[in-house]
Amino acid sequence: MLHLTRGKVTKHDVDLDRFKSITDSLSHVIGDQLLAATARKSVPQL
Secondary structure (H helix, E strand, O other), X not given: OEEEEOOEEEXXXXXXXXXXXXXXXXXXXXXXXXXXXXXHHHHHHO
């Protein structure tokens, strides 16, 4: 995830345990929803 504030860029890496198994077993749509929810919860912490 990249965050831009006043010309400064910050990069944040997130490692989701077992993400591949989630997308393989539940679908890529669910995986996309998980990524979006994780990003929404992470942004206020930046």
